[in-house]
Amino acid sequence: MELKQKDGIDVKVLHEVKEIDLKQGKILICEKDNPKTWWESFDKLMIATGAVSIKPPVEGIDAKGIFEVSSLKSGLALKDFIEKSQPKKAVVIGGGYIGLEMAENLLLLGMEVSLIERAPEVMLTLDPDMGALVSKALIEAGVKLYRNESLTGFEVKNGYVCRAVTDKRTLEADLVILGMGVKPNISLAKAAGIKIGLTGAIEVNNAMHTMAENVWAGGDCAESFHLISRRPVNIALGTVANKHGRVVGINAGGGHAVFSGLVGTAVSKIGKVEIARTGLQEKEIQQTGIEHITSVTESMTRPDYYPNAGPVSVKILAEKKSGRLLGGQIVGESGSAKRIDILATALHAGFTVEEIADLDLSYAPPFSPLWDPVAIAARIAMKKLS
Known part of the structure; x- marks a missing residue:
């Protein structure tokens, strides 16, 4: 109304x-x-059907007490279940953004939390060495972490989930959260004959226009252009969807706007540890064939003499020949994550690590050491290049 x-x-x-x-x-x-x-x-149509949670076809998957958390409605349903059922033991399937955030909040509600991840480390949007830092943070926060394990099914009693079963163990569970990622919701578009791209999302140009006349697409169901790999990607983030929507609205309304592309910047946290990433991972760089170097630098969020100073690890990935920044990852205590915005801006600008090291970044003991951790990481990367 x-x-x-x-x-x-x-x-x-x-x-x-x-x-x-x-x-x-x-x-x-x-x-x-x-x-x-x-x-x-x-006259004009926008498709914004979003994404759907990945729900494996295993035994017991439809039992009560098993939740996907991909929308406001699903979140409210979960909240209502917790308030009414008062679960004591929760199992989270998947160690991505949703899995980590749900694990943290379930711990805060006093539950015993187990997390199952089929990969060697959590947070697959990070390289394994940085993901290992997040795995450590999960364990220190109180999560029982089971890596290199795959979900095989659920045991059900009176219609409710009671255990989660992996290929290695069985875990008691009053509540299960499926955090196995999402996939583009393209069924409606595909049935209409609208072209689907290589990523499995709807193919669009930089005006977010599909290959069909007078039809646009945006959000989690649509592709984006990655500024570093120069390839189409599908990244399901609210920041991306919001920008898509603005571009579609302007163009469908008769104006002119473009979505120039993204670098895949994202942040999260578990307990006191903050997690951030932007640009390409090592495996993605290897797929492009670009020769590159990596460096991981450990420093402090503030001068070590200052209250609440904490450790921070910054990983830099750069092109070997030119020194151009290709990606960055940060894991550290309070004050770490938003530093990724320096690297995201540098990626958009096409900066080299030398140019990042020379940036006139702010300094005061409550906020940063004299040399910011990002600047230190850039200098270490410069040494590897030379």
């Missing part, structure tokens, strides 16, 4: 689009819990 009165937008909640007819310029709609459908015409 507010959007209608304020902006003239007619929002139809509890409605679902069942089909897109590109030739006729129509969409097939139905109301929730009502089988009756009808067609409505469109």
Whole structure:
């Protein structure tokens, strides 16, 4: 109602689009819990169907007490379950952003938390050496971490999950969180004949226009252009989706805007440890064939004599020939994560590590050592290049 009165937008909640007819310029709609459908015409269409959680087809997956946390609705359902059921033992499947954040909050609620990760370390958006620091932080926070293990199913009692089963053990569970990632929700677009890109998301140009006339796509269901790899990517982050939406809105409204690309910047935390990354990982650089160097530097968030100073590790990845920054990762205590924005800005600007080391960064003991950890890391990388 507010959007209608304020902006003239007619929002139809509890409605679902069942089909897109590109030739006729129509969409097939139905109301929730009502089988009756009808067609409505469109002049311009935006597809923003988002992503769907990865839900493995294992035994017991549909039991009560197993939750995906991918929307406000699913979050409210989880909150309601916790308040009513008062679970004591929680199992989190997957050590990505959702898995880490849920593990931390379940600990704060007083639960015994176990986390299952099939890879050698958590946080696969980091290189394994930096992921190992996050694994250590999880254990120190109180999470029982099981790496190199795969989920095989769930045991169910009276309709509710009671155990999570891996290829190595069985864990008691009153509550299970599926944090195994998401995939683009493209079924509607694909059925309409809209081109799907190599990433499995909807292919778009820099105006977020699809290959279909008068149809745009944005958010988790659409591709983006990676400024470093120069390849299409699908990165499901709210920051990206918001920018996509702005570009689509301007262009569909008759204006001109472009989404120039991204570098994949993201932050998270577990307990007192902050985690950040931007640009390419080592495995991604290897796929491009670029010769590169890496360096990991350990320093402090503030001068060691100052209260609340803590350790921070900064990893720099740079092109061997030119010294151009290719990526960066940061794991450390309070004050660490937002330093990734320096490296993200440097990636957008095409800076070399030497140019990063020469940046006029701010200094005062409450905020940073005389040489900021990012500047120190850049100087160490310079030595490797030389």
